[in-house]
Amino acid sequence: xxxxxxxxxxxxxxxxxxFAIAYYGDRRADAGRSIISNPYIYALSxxxxxxxxxxYGSVGRAADAGLGFLPVYIGPTLAATLGWLxxxxxxxxxxxxxxxxxxxxxxxxxxxxSTLAAMVTVIAALGIVPYIALQLKAVSTSYLIIxxxxxxxxxGVSTGFPVFSDTAFYVALILALFAVLFGTRHxxxxxxxxxxxxxxxxxxxxxxxxxxxxxxxxxxxxxxGFGDLIGRAARMPALNSRLTLGGGEGTYVNWTLAVxxxxxxxxxxxxxxxxxxxxxxxxxxxxxALWLFPLYLLAINIFVxxxxxxxxxxxxxxxxxxxxxxxxxxxxxxxQELALFAFIGGMSAATGxxxxxxxxxxxxxxNDLVMxxxxxxxxxxxxxxxxxxxxxxxxxxxxxxxxxxxxxAYFHFIGEHYTLxxxxxxxxxxxxxxxxxxxxxxxxxxxxxxxxxxxxxAGFGVWLYTLVLPSLADVGFLPADFxxxxxxxxxxxxxxxxxxxxxxxxxxxxxxxxxxxxxGLYIGISMFSRPSAIEHAQAALFVDVFRQAESERSTVWxxxxxxxxxxxxxxxxxxxxxxxxxxxxxxxxxxxxWEKSPTAxxxxxxxxxxxxxxxxxxxxxxxxxxxxxxxxxxSIAEVMDILDETRQVIAYSRELERATAELQAANxxxxxxxxxxxxxxxxxxxxxxxxxxxxxxxxxxxxENPDIGPDRHQEFTLIIxxxxxxxxxxxxxxxxxxxxxxxxxxxxxxxxxxEEVISEAVGAxxxxxxxxxIVLSSELADGLPEIEGDRDRLVQVLxxxxxxxxxxxxxxxxxxxxxARKEGGGLRVxxxxxxxxxxxxxxxxxxxxxxxxxxxxxxxxxxxxxGLSICRRIIDFHKGRIWVESTPGQGATFCFWVPMKGPxxx
Amino acid sequence: MTSLxxxxxxxxxxxxxxVVLFNYPVxxxxxxxxxxxxxxxxxxxxxxxxxxxxxxxAMVTASRRSGLREQGxxxxxxxxxxx
Numbered sequence: 004x005x006x007x008x009x010x011x012x013x014x015x016x017x018x019x020x021x022f023a024i025a026y027y028g029d030r031r032a033d034a035g036r037s038i039i040s041n042p043y044i045y046a047l048s049x050x051x052x053x054x055x056x057x058x059y060g061s062v063g064r065a066a067d068a069g070l071g072f073l074p075v076y077i078g079p080t081l082a083a084t085l086g087w088l089x090x091x092x093x094x095x096x097x098x099x100x101x102x103x104x105x106x107x108x109x110x111x112x113x114x115x116x117s118t119l120a121a122m123v124t125v126i127a128a129l130g131i132v133p134y135i136a137l138q139l140k141a142v143s144t145s146y147l148i149i150x151x152x153x154x155x156x157x158x159g160v161s162t163g164f165p166v167f168s169d170t171a172f173y174v175a176l177i178l179a180l181f182a183v184l185f186g187t188r189h190x191x192x193x194x195x196x197x198x199x200x201x202x203x204x205x206x207x208x209x210x211x212x213x214x215x216x217x218x219x220x221x222x223x224x225x226x227x228g229f230g231d232l233i234g235r236a237a238r239m240p241a242l243n244s245r246l247t248l249g250g251g252e253g254t255y256v257n258w259t260l261a262v263x264x265x266x267x268x269x270x271x272x273x274x275x276x277x278x279x280x281x282x283x284x285x286x287x288x289x290x291x292a293l294w295l296f297p298l299y300l301l302a303i304n305i306f307v308x309x310x311x312x313x314x315x316x317x318x319x320x321x322x323x324x325x326x327x328x329x330x331x332x333x334x335x336x337x338x339q340e341l342a343l344f345a346f347i348g349g350m351s352a353a354t355g356x357x358x359x360x361x362x363x364x365x366x367x368x369x370n371d372l373v374m375x376x377x378x379x380x381x382x383x384x385x386x387x388x389x390x391x392x393x394x395x396x397x398x399x400x401x402x403x404x405x406x407x408x409x410x411x412a413y414f415h416f417i418g419e420h421y422t423l424x425x426x427x428x429x430x431x432x433x434x435x436x437x438x439x440x441x442x443x444x445x446x447x448x449x450x451x452x453x454x455x456x457x458x459x460x461a462g463f464g465v466w467l468y469t470l471v472l473p474s475l476a477d478v479g480f481l482p483a484d485f486x487x488x489x490x491x492x493x494x495x496x497x498x499x500x501x502x503x504x505x506x507x508x509x510x511x512x513x514x515x516x517x518x519x520x521x522x523g524l525y526i527g528i529s530m531f532s533r534p535s536a537i538e539h540a541q542a543a544l545f546v547d548v549f550r551q552a553e554s555e556r557s558t559v560w561x562x563x564x565x566x567x568x569x570x571x572x573x574x575x576x577x578x579x580x581x582x583x584x585x586x587x588x589x590x591x592x593x594x595x596x597w598e599k600s601p602t603a604x605x606x607x608x609x610x611x612x613x614x615x616x617x618x619x620x621x622x623x624x625x626x627x628x629x630x631x632x633x634x635x636x637x638s639i640a641e642v643m644d645i646l647d648e649t650r651q652v653i654a655y656s657r658e659l660e661r662a663t664a665e666l667q668a669a670n671x672x673x674x675x676x677x678x679x680x681x682x683x684x685x686x687x688x689x690x691x692x693x694x695x696x697x698x699x700x701x702x703x704x705x706x707e708n709p710d711i712g713p714d715r716h717q718e719f720t721l722i723i724x725x726x727x728x729x730x731x732x733x734x735x736x737x738x739x740x741x742x743x744x745x746x747x748x749x750x751x752x753x754x755x756x757x758e759e760v761i762s763e764a765v766g767a768x769x770x771x772x773x774x775x776x777i778v779l780s781s782e783l784a785d786g787l788p789e790i791e792g793d794r795d796r797l798v799q800v801l802x803x804x805x806x807x808x809x810x811x812x813x814x815x816x817x818x819x820x821x822x823a824r825k826e827g828g829g830l831r832v833x834x835x836x837x838x839x840x841x842x843x844x845x846x847x848x849x850x851x852x853x854x855x856x857x858x859x860x861x862x863x864x865x866x867x868x869x870g871l872s873i874c875r876r877i878i879d880f881h882k883g884r885i886w887v888e889s890t891p892g893q894g895a896t897f898c899f900w901v902p903m904k905g906p907x908x909x
Numbered sequence: 910m911t912s913l914x915x916x917x918x919x920x921x922x923x924x925x926x927x928v929v930l931f932n933y934p935v936x937x938x939x940x941x942x943x944x945x946x947x948x949x950x951x952x953x954x955x956x957x958x959x960x961x962x963x964x965x966x967a968m969v970t971a972s973r974r975s976g977l978r979e980q981g982x983x984x985x986x987x988x989x990x991x992x
Contacts, residue, residue, distance in 0.1 A: 073955060077931055080959060084924040084966050088917055230947025237944070246949040248940045255933035262931060294967035301959050308952065 007150055010346070017209075017347050018181060018354070021202045025185055028201030039200045040284040042291030047204035048278040049296045050211075052079060052269055053303055054134075054356035055141030056427040058210055058349045059326050061304065064424040065311035066325035069245035072424065074258055075431075076304055078265025080297040089270065090279060091289055092445050096548045097280050101617040104363060105276045105437060106371040110622050112444040112545050113452035114538035117622035120371035122456065123437065126463050127273050128364055128406060130433025135360060135410030136417075137426040138353035139178075143171035145330050149346045152339065155331050157324055175411040178357045179404045186362030187399045199358065200282045206355040211303050213348020217329050218306020220341055221313045225332070229309060236312040241319075245312065253506035260511040264428070267435035273363035274356060281363075357407070365402030370620030373398050378626055391575045395619065417478050428510045429470050436462035436517060439525040447529075448546045452538055454529030462521030465501075469513040473498045566603045568631040569611050576618045576627075585614055679851075690733055694726035740869045743876045750880065754789045755797060757823055757830055764801035765821070771809050777817035779805070784824040790903045796877045797901075800885075803870040804834040804897045811838030811895070829883065829902035840891035850875045850885065874899070919969045923962060930958045 031038045038044070057075075064072035082089075093108070102108045105127065110120030147170055148155065185199050226232040236242040248254050269275055283289070314328030323331055330349065333341040374395070439458050443450040476485045489497040496502075499509055501516050534542065573582035589610055590596065603611070608628060615624035701719045705711065711719075742748045761781055772779055801821075808819045822833040841849065850871050878885040883901035929935060939954040 070951060070955065077927075077955075077959065080962055081924055081927045081931070084920050084927060084962065087920050087970065233944075233949065233952075234947045237942075237949075247942060247951055248936070255936065258936070259932050290970040293970050294963050297959070297963045297966070301956065301963065305956070 010146070010149060010343070013343060013347065014350060017350065021205065021354075022184070024205050025198035025202040028198035029196075030198075032197035037197055037284060039197050039204070039282075040288075042288040042295065044200065044204045045283065045288040046292040046295035046299065047207040048200045048282065049275070049292060050207035050299045050303075051203050051274055051278055051355045051359050052272070052296075053207070053210065053300070053352060054427075055138050055349055055353040056134075056424060057303060058214060058352040059141050059145070059329055060137075060424040060427065061307045062311045062314065062328045063324065063326035065245070065307050066315050066328065070248060070308070071258075071261075072307060073304065074261035075265045075424075075427075076300040078262045078267075079269035079300060081262065082266040082269050083293045083297050086293045087289065089442070089445070091286060092548060093270075093276075093441070094280050094283050094286055094289070096445065096545050098283075099548060100544070100621065101613040102621065103281050103617055104367040104370065104620070105271060105273055105441075106367040107616070107620045107622075108276075109437065109440050109444065109455065110371065110620070111616075112541055113440070113450075113455050114535055114541055115621045115625045116452050116456075117371070117375040117626075119452065119456060119459075120367075120375065120620060120622045122459055124364075124367040124372045126433060126436060126459065127367060128409070130430050130436075130466070131273060131360055131364060132406070132409045132413050132430075133417075133426045134430035135357060135407060136414035137430075138357050139171045139175050139407075139410055139414045140426075141326075142174045142178075142350055142353045143169075144327065145346055145349050146170055146174070148327055148330055149334070149342060152334055152342060153337055155321075155323060155334055157322060157327070169415065171414055172411055175407045178354060179361070179407040181354065182358045182361040182365075182403045182407070183400045185358050186365065186403065187396050195282055196362070197282075199362070200278065203278065203355050203359060206351040207299070210348045210352040210355075211299065213344050213351070214303055214306065214329065216341060217333060217345050217348075218310055220336075220338065221332055222306060222309045225313055225317070225336065226309070232309050232313055236316060239316065242312060242315060245308075253508070253511070256506070257508050257511040260507070260514045261428075264431050264435055264510070264514050267438040268431040271434050271437040271441060272360075272431075273367065273434075274359040277359050277363040361403040361406050364406050365399040368402035368405070369395060369398040370618075370623060373402075374619050374623045375626065378623055392578045392618075395576070416480075417474055425510075429474075432470060432510060432513050432517060433463070433466050435514065436466060436521055438518075439522040443525055443529070444542075445545055445548075448542045449529055449534075450525065450542065451529040451532040451534045453532045454525045454527070457528045458521040458523075458525030461524045462517045465517035465520050466513060469498045469501060469516060470509065473509075563605060564603050564608050564611075564628070564631045566601055566607075569603050569608065572627060572631060573611055573614060576615055582614075687733070687737060691730065694730045694733075698723050698726045698730075736869050736873065740873055740876075743873065750793045751795065752791060752793055755792045755794045756789050757787050757797075757832065758783055760794060760797050761801060761821060761823060761832070763798050764805060767798070767802050768805045768809065771806055772819075775809060775812065775814040775817060777809055777812050777814070777819060779819045779821070781821035781823075783822075787823060787825065787830065788903055790830055790901055792881050792901060793877075796880075800874045800877050800899065801832070801834070803874050804899075807870055807897070808834055808836035808838065808895075812836050813838070826900060827902075828904070829900055831898060831900045833896050833898045835894060835896040837894040840893055841887055841889040841895045842891055843889075846887050846889065849887065916969060920966070923965045923969065926965075927958070927962050931955075 028038055039048070061072045061075075096102065097108060100111055102111055106120045106123035109123050110116050113119050148157070185202070186196060222229060222232055226235070233246070237246060248258065279292075310328055310332065311325065314323070314325060314332055317332065317335060318328075330342060330345050333345055436459055439462075440450070440455040444455070472481060473486045475481045476483055484492075486498055489495065494503075499512060501512070504512060504515070507515060570582065570586060573585065576582075577585070589607060593606070595607075612624050612628040615627055618624075619627070701722055705716065705719055739748075761783065765779060765781065805819065805821075809817070812819065816837075818837045820833075820835045822835070824831055875885050878899050878901065881901045883899055885897070885899040887895055887897050889895035939951045941950060943950040945953055
């Protein structure tokens, strides 16, 4: 016989022990010797994932559906393998930005939006309420059952009971008290509760040990090991189907959706966020926790099937709920201590969840829902209050009590009709709605606020419609034909088969539609929306968190504020001593003396905002800091500055590009010149060699044949003279070019009559023309004016042009025409030949030095390749221009134009 | 840095392995009434794969850490909580 007093005594003794652990944990933390700063405690605290649902509900589920309970634990295992990518990033972001809740995380990512913060808080609170109801149900049911020891009677449905005689109501009150005492003892800038984590880790040990004890008792005490137990079950036709998944329509899809759902839940349940992210002491602990936590889940599930099958076999024919097997199996075998241990284990599973969940939710309700509203209400003048930390604590305590009472209300009116697992999965589906906004938020820069809001609203709406409204219909708040016929008789809108979707279970159906709507809208709207400046900034800070140097100076906000204002604001929210210490620490770290610098720089303002964000959430902190900031965050001038900087950088890089291109071109040209110079050298030496060779050979002939006839003698010496002249001419040309190039040319300016120049040039080239029998005619317009210039050089230009033309004319048939006329303010002279002409691509380059046109038929041309180049230099000096006109095959016309007012005119 | 990238790749690989092994169609191959020393094969398979994933994750995460601790960050948040 277990006395009620004994049960209550043991229960309160257990809670007292938890308090002692929590107190010790806090004391050690204050002393700087944390007991939770190791991966084992961290992993055990994560096991707050296993609630009364796991402890009692898994067995119930397994008794109904065999291994169907497992996806809820396989999901977290898969999530853990990705935890190093996802969770580590979330932890880092939360530490950098002092984020203390999931609502804060989402709001902060999407531009510190208080709308989003409030939305997430409401969704989380409403979504978690059924989950808390589940714990109340488990604790009160288990209490009512164990109280009847050794008789096993199932408690009746308490819906009709008055509230004050309902055990669950008192359970709710006790848990609320417990959570208030644990979670809101004092206000902390980081929202970390070391003592609480220590107690939670202890609870994880207790619930695992209790479940193991029951499992071992059932498997090896009642039965003779796994094989015996399962063998017997397999012989019962009713249980045979529990050993496989069944493979019916949608079984595997449901399985996959459940795995996915629990993957999301283990990351985004408020209590998981609290223990895994907010209470994380050191990122490195994640390494071990990533496999210790799944290992814990594996361990706590090993005995689920044996207990479930054993329970079904032992209680076959009796009305004992499968959800209670963990407790009733020891009872039926009169194991008093084991039953009590199982009861404590179940209680530890429930209390752990309720405490962490309500603390996390109350932080959200306070920071992300109530405070932003209070701070904006002008009549409260909260921004002028001297100490708000007491108010914050009161709001949080009220939040905890409110959540638990809501949980009780859900249990009282709705929860009694459902099994533990189906209640829990409703909450999972609600929490999974955060997945697109968070995962998108940390990996996808373009995810936008409007996308997140739309996605959350849609997902939450579908959740309400497909899971919550039907449950209201079940208990009579809504007409039953809402579920069976669809609203207003529209079959397409039946909440369990939306748009006619069949084959999934209720949860799978809700997960599919809500995630489709949520992720679809989030992605779609994000792609087409234009984020604001702060959204841009926050997106970059979140997505690239591992790339940023961790410094307060790398801030986007550039506001400054008076130090006294900042100090008093921090004191109001954090309390005097903590605020002063934080400021002093910042001063020491950055070498700032507060007395000497009355204005806080942007680094300090940012630091203060992050401190505040820890206490009241990022959205509220932004409002508070904004109220004392000197400059509007990112004023137009600053935006212009940033734009200006960007523009300068772009301009600079363009300039660099251009300079590089110029350098490249210059380099190309240098290479080309080098090549041309080589060619020139070989040309010149060749040209020098030819006359030299002929002079030498003729001189040798003369030397070796002294008795040569006088006619031949005459002829040979003439050749020697000509070749020597040619040599001289070549050398003169080279020297002359050299002189022009280096600017050492002496110019003799005078009035020049172009007729004289032309006739002199023609006279100088007559011999050349006669040799090749080329006809030259000149046609000069009347009254050609005199021009100013260097006469000899102009003659040289014409000589060069004529001899150039001669070179390209066929002997015997060649014709050269010279025209001169007045044009513009100067004179134009054309020298036309009937040679092969010049291709258009060569018309400019022939004036470059050392450039000679080669052709297949004519081979290497004669001359140095300097003639035309010299011409251009001379005409340039006269401020005129020289060019060539040509139709290939019909000859070329070299033209130059010189102004009447010559080079001296300026 | 490369060791971090390698670690991330390996963990993604384990995740994908888990996704394949824990889902249709591989799962359906073991969804049969076959018993190994009295225990259903599906039961053995699920817990076996589960244990394998835990083992692989443990091996990858335990491999030599590349000293990437943000010491300063931790110290600061710890000192702040001393109340």
